[in-house]
Amino acid sequence: MNFQSGDEVVVISSEFHPNTVGKTGVVIDEAPPFNGVWSVEGPLGWFIDTFVGCAGYRAHEIRKV
Template identity: 50%
Template sequence: MFQAGDIVQIVSCERDSRLVGKRGYIIDEAPPFNGLWAVHGLPGFLTANSGGFTANELRKVGHDPRRAPKPKKESKWF
């Protein structure tokens, strides 16, 4: 499974073969219910900046804690 902030590489893609080999990062905070992980930050001029990919189309290559969502501060008023 992946976590938010994980850097992943696309190993296969049925929809667009130009994305194979490109890297992006996971933006989902929880496992998706439909099986598609949201990947953002894909480089390229003619390709989309983000996309949805199944787990077997992705390979984890690292983790960037700056890309992970920041914890929410609890309000002292509620």
């Protein structure tokens, strides 16, 4: 599935960030990523919000709200 910058998404699963499942964020990529990992920022958890700023998810791990 393709997303656009500004799309609000919910995390439905995550291999690398399992504590963010069920949380929402916003896609920040302007174009489809070459590596298949979409950048999402938003209230994903205190660690990501404080230290990382955004998290990466594969298309099957996120869904538009």
